[in-house]
Amino acid sequence: xxxxxxxxxxxxxxxxxNVTFRCDPISEHNRLYWYRQTLGQGPEFLTYFxxxxxxxxxxxxxxxxxxxxxxxxxxxxxxxxxxxxxxxMYLCASSWDFSGYNEQFFGPGTRLTVL
Amino acid sequence: AQSVSQHNHHxxxxxxxxxxxxxxxxxxxxxxxxxxxxxxxxxLQLLLKYFSGDPLVKGIKGFEAEFIKSKFSxxxxxxxxxxxxxxxxxxxxxxxxxxxxxxxxxxxxxQVTL
Numbered sequence: 001x002x003x004x005x006x007x008x009x010x011x012x013x014x015x016x017x018n019v020t021f022r023c024d025p026i027s028e029h030n031r032l033y034w035y036r037q038t039l040g041q042g043p044e045f046l047t048y049f050x051x052x053x054x055x056x057x058x059x060x061x062x063x064x065x066x067x068x069x070x071x072x073x074x075x076x077x078x079x080x081x082x083x084x085x086x087x088x089m090y091l092c093a094s095s096w097d098f099s100g101y102n103e104q105f106f107g108p109g110t111r112l113t114v115l
Numbered sequence: 116a117q118s119v120s121q122h123n124h125h126x127x128x129x130x131x132x133x134x135x136x137x138x139x140x141x142x143x144x145x146x147x148x149x150x151x152x153x154x155x156x157x158x159l160q161l162l163l164k165y166f167s168g169d170p171l172v173k174g175i176k177g178f179e180a181e182f183i184k185s186k187f188s189x190x191x192x193x194x195x196x197x198x199x200x201x202x203x204x205x206x207x208x209x210x211x212x213x214x215x216x217x218x219x220x221x222x223x224x225x226q227v228t229l
Contacts, residue, residue, distance in 0.1 A: 042205050042219030102209060106159040
Protein backbone atom coordinates (compact mmCIF):
# COMPACT_ATOMS: atom_id res chain seq x y z
CA UNK A 1 0.00 0.00 0.00
CA UNK A 2 1.50 3.33 -1.05
CA UNK A 3 -0.96 5.64 0.70
CA UNK A 4 -0.47 7.81 3.76
CA UNK A 5 0.04 5.74 6.91
CA UNK A 6 -0.32 6.74 10.54
CA UNK A 7 0.77 5.06 13.73
CA UNK A 8 -0.72 4.22 16.14
CA UNK A 9 -4.31 3.96 14.97
CA UNK A 10 -5.65 4.28 18.51
CA UNK A 11 -4.13 5.74 21.63
CA UNK A 12 -5.64 5.83 25.10
CA UNK A 13 -3.78 7.88 27.66
CA UNK A 14 -4.29 9.45 31.04
CA UNK A 15 -4.55 13.18 31.47
CA UNK A 16 -1.14 14.74 31.92
CA UNK A 17 0.76 12.17 29.91
CA ASN A 18 2.68 12.93 26.71
CA VAL A 19 1.81 11.24 23.43
CA THR A 20 3.50 11.13 20.04
CA PHE A 21 1.97 10.21 16.71
CA ARG A 22 3.75 9.37 13.49
CA CYS A 23 2.76 10.01 9.89
CA ASP A 24 4.40 8.55 6.80
CA PRO A 25 3.30 10.45 3.68
CA ILE A 26 3.18 9.22 0.11
CA SER A 27 6.85 8.99 -0.77
CA GLU A 28 7.12 11.61 -3.52
CA HIS A 29 4.95 14.19 -1.74
CA ASN A 30 6.71 17.30 -0.49
CA ARG A 31 3.87 18.71 1.62
CA LEU A 32 2.56 17.17 4.81
CA TYR A 33 -0.42 18.39 6.83
CA TRP A 34 -1.87 17.68 10.25
CA TYR A 35 -5.57 18.12 10.99
CA ARG A 36 -7.75 17.38 14.00
CA GLN A 37 -11.32 16.11 13.76
CA THR A 38 -13.82 15.94 16.60
CA LEU A 39 -17.20 14.25 16.54
CA GLY A 40 -19.69 15.98 14.29
CA GLN A 41 -17.12 18.37 12.84
CA GLY A 42 -15.01 18.54 9.74
CA PRO A 43 -11.24 18.30 9.98
CA GLU A 44 -9.54 21.43 11.33
CA PHE A 45 -6.11 22.46 10.18
CA LEU A 46 -3.26 22.29 12.69
CA THR A 47 -0.02 22.73 10.77
CA TYR A 48 1.80 21.90 7.56
CA PHE A 49 5.30 21.32 6.23
CA UNK A 50 6.95 21.78 2.91
CA UNK A 51 9.83 19.35 2.98
CA UNK A 52 11.29 19.84 6.47
CA UNK A 53 10.14 23.44 6.91
CA UNK A 54 7.05 24.10 9.02
CA UNK A 55 5.27 26.82 7.06
CA UNK A 56 2.11 27.48 9.02
CA UNK A 57 0.66 26.73 12.43
CA UNK A 58 -2.95 27.18 13.45
CA UNK A 59 -3.93 29.03 16.60
CA UNK A 60 -5.45 25.68 17.62
CA UNK A 61 -1.90 24.44 18.08
CA UNK A 62 -1.16 25.43 21.66
CA UNK A 63 2.30 25.40 23.20
CA UNK A 64 1.68 21.82 24.30
CA UNK A 65 1.65 20.71 20.68
CA UNK A 66 4.76 20.33 18.57
CA UNK A 67 5.30 18.84 15.14
CA UNK A 68 8.44 17.92 13.30
CA UNK A 69 9.44 16.61 9.92
CA UNK A 70 13.18 16.27 10.39
CA UNK A 71 14.26 14.86 7.05
CA UNK A 72 11.37 15.95 4.94
CA UNK A 73 9.85 12.49 4.98
CA UNK A 74 7.86 11.23 7.98
CA UNK A 75 6.44 13.59 10.58
CA UNK A 76 5.68 13.37 14.29
CA UNK A 77 3.07 15.23 16.28
CA UNK A 78 3.64 15.38 20.03
CA UNK A 79 1.15 16.51 22.62
CA UNK A 80 2.56 17.23 26.05
CA UNK A 81 0.51 17.16 29.27
CA UNK A 82 -2.58 15.89 27.51
CA UNK A 83 -6.00 17.21 28.49
CA UNK A 84 -9.42 15.67 28.00
CA UNK A 85 -10.13 18.30 25.36
CA UNK A 86 -7.35 16.84 23.24
CA UNK A 87 -9.45 13.74 22.60
CA UNK A 88 -10.00 13.68 18.84
CA MET A 89 -9.00 12.00 15.61
CA TYR A 90 -5.66 13.33 14.38
CA LEU A 91 -5.36 13.18 10.62
CA CYS A 92 -2.33 13.44 8.44
CA ALA A 93 -2.41 14.31 4.75
CA SER A 94 0.20 14.77 2.07
CA SER A 95 0.36 16.38 -1.36
CA TRP A 96 2.68 17.26 -4.17
CA ASP A 97 2.72 21.00 -4.63
CA PHE A 98 2.97 22.02 -8.26
CA SER A 99 1.99 25.48 -9.40
CA GLY A 100 -0.19 25.89 -6.35
CA TYR A 101 -2.49 22.98 -7.17
CA ASN A 102 -3.00 20.93 -4.11
CA GLU A 103 -4.78 17.59 -3.91
CA GLN A 104 -4.35 16.22 -0.43
CA PHE A 105 -4.40 12.51 0.34
CA PHE A 106 -5.42 11.55 3.84
CA GLY A 107 -4.26 8.79 6.13
CA PRO A 108 -6.53 6.68 8.37
CA GLY A 109 -5.96 8.88 11.40
CA THR A 110 -4.94 8.30 15.01
CA ARG A 111 -7.81 8.32 17.47
CA LEU A 112 -6.71 9.78 20.79
CA THR A 113 -8.72 9.25 23.95
CA VAL A 114 -7.61 11.12 27.05
CA LEU A 115 -9.06 9.74 30.27
CA ALA B 116 -9.99 33.78 6.22
CA GLN B 117 -12.13 31.37 4.31
CA SER B 118 -15.08 29.40 5.68
CA VAL B 119 -17.38 26.67 4.39
CA SER B 120 -21.04 26.02 5.20
CA GLN B 121 -22.83 22.76 4.68
CA HIS B 122 -26.44 23.30 5.60
CA ASN B 123 -27.61 19.69 5.36
CA HIS B 124 -26.32 17.89 8.42
CA HIS B 125 -28.14 14.59 7.98
CA UNK B 126 -29.88 13.43 4.81
CA UNK B 127 -31.86 10.22 4.48
CA UNK B 128 -32.74 8.97 1.00
CA UNK B 129 -34.13 5.83 -0.52
CA UNK B 130 -32.08 3.98 -3.11
CA UNK B 131 -32.45 5.45 -6.61
CA UNK B 132 -33.41 8.88 -5.27
CA UNK B 133 -31.52 11.90 -6.54
CA UNK B 134 -29.04 13.65 -4.29
CA UNK B 135 -27.98 17.24 -3.92
CA UNK B 136 -25.81 18.37 -1.02
CA UNK B 137 -25.25 22.06 -0.52
CA UNK B 138 -21.89 23.74 -0.01
CA UNK B 139 -21.27 27.46 0.23
CA UNK B 140 -17.95 29.10 0.90
CA UNK B 141 -16.84 32.50 1.98
CA UNK B 142 -13.64 33.94 0.52
CA UNK B 143 -12.82 37.10 -1.38
CA UNK B 144 -10.53 35.59 -4.00
CA UNK B 145 -10.37 32.61 -6.31
CA UNK B 146 -10.54 29.17 -4.77
CA UNK B 147 -9.96 25.51 -5.34
CA UNK B 148 -12.91 23.38 -4.20
CA UNK B 149 -13.13 19.77 -3.11
CA UNK B 150 -15.61 17.16 -1.99
CA UNK B 151 -14.28 14.39 0.22
CA UNK B 152 -16.17 11.29 1.33
CA UNK B 153 -15.66 9.18 4.42
CA UNK B 154 -17.27 5.74 4.29
CA UNK B 155 -17.94 4.04 7.64
CA UNK B 156 -14.67 2.89 9.15
CA UNK B 157 -12.58 4.29 6.31
CA UNK B 158 -10.41 7.35 5.82
CA LEU B 159 -11.22 10.49 3.88
CA GLN B 160 -11.13 10.01 0.12
CA LEU B 161 -11.29 12.62 -2.60
CA LEU B 162 -14.55 12.48 -4.52
CA LEU B 163 -13.94 15.35 -6.92
CA LYS B 164 -12.16 18.66 -7.24
CA TYR B 165 -12.42 21.98 -9.04
CA PHE B 166 -9.35 23.99 -9.89
CA SER B 167 -10.34 25.94 -13.01
CA GLY B 168 -12.13 25.61 -16.34
CA ASP B 169 -15.47 23.88 -16.78
CA PRO B 170 -17.51 24.62 -13.65
CA LEU B 171 -19.25 21.25 -13.89
CA VAL B 172 -16.84 18.63 -12.61
CA LYS B 173 -17.31 14.90 -12.58
CA GLY B 174 -15.88 12.65 -9.93
CA ILE B 175 -15.81 9.03 -9.02
CA LYS B 176 -18.86 6.79 -8.55
CA GLY B 177 -21.17 8.96 -10.66
CA PHE B 178 -20.89 12.09 -8.52
CA GLU B 179 -20.66 15.57 -10.00
CA ALA B 180 -20.50 19.09 -8.64
CA GLU B 181 -21.16 22.50 -10.11
CA PHE B 182 -19.20 25.59 -9.19
CA ILE B 183 -21.39 28.69 -9.33
CA LYS B 184 -19.06 31.60 -8.68
CA SER B 185 -21.83 34.19 -8.30
CA LYS B 186 -23.41 32.12 -5.54
CA PHE B 187 -20.15 31.01 -3.90
CA SER B 188 -21.52 27.49 -4.14
CA UNK B 189 -20.19 24.05 -5.03
CA UNK B 190 -23.11 21.66 -4.65
CA UNK B 191 -22.65 17.92 -4.96
CA UNK B 192 -25.11 15.88 -7.02
CA UNK B 193 -25.82 12.32 -7.98
CA UNK B 194 -28.85 11.35 -10.08
CA UNK B 195 -29.46 8.00 -8.40
CA UNK B 196 -27.93 7.03 -5.04
CA UNK B 197 -27.05 3.53 -3.96
CA UNK B 198 -26.99 1.99 -0.51
CA UNK B 199 -23.18 1.96 -0.78
CA UNK B 200 -23.18 5.78 -0.93
CA UNK B 201 -24.00 5.86 2.78
CA UNK B 202 -21.18 7.96 4.17
CA UNK B 203 -20.20 11.38 5.45
CA UNK B 204 -19.48 14.02 2.83
CA UNK B 205 -17.24 17.02 3.39
CA UNK B 206 -16.85 20.10 1.25
CA UNK B 207 -13.49 21.89 1.46
CA UNK B 208 -11.88 25.01 0.04
CA UNK B 209 -8.41 26.44 -0.32
CA UNK B 210 -7.33 29.71 -1.94
CA UNK B 211 -6.00 29.25 -5.45
CA UNK B 212 -2.26 29.24 -5.78
CA UNK B 213 -1.43 28.75 -2.15
CA UNK B 214 -1.43 24.94 -2.04
CA UNK B 215 -1.92 25.23 1.68
CA UNK B 216 -4.48 24.20 4.24
CA UNK B 217 -7.95 22.98 3.45
CA UNK B 218 -10.89 24.55 5.25
CA UNK B 219 -13.66 22.00 5.69
CA UNK B 220 -17.36 22.26 6.30
CA UNK B 221 -18.95 20.38 9.17
CA UNK B 222 -20.00 17.54 6.89
CA UNK B 223 -23.27 15.94 5.78
CA UNK B 224 -24.16 12.47 6.88
CA UNK B 225 -25.95 10.64 4.07
CA GLN B 226 -27.97 7.57 4.90
CA VAL B 227 -29.35 5.58 1.98
CA THR B 228 -32.08 3.10 2.78
CA LEU B 229 -33.00 0.05 0.76
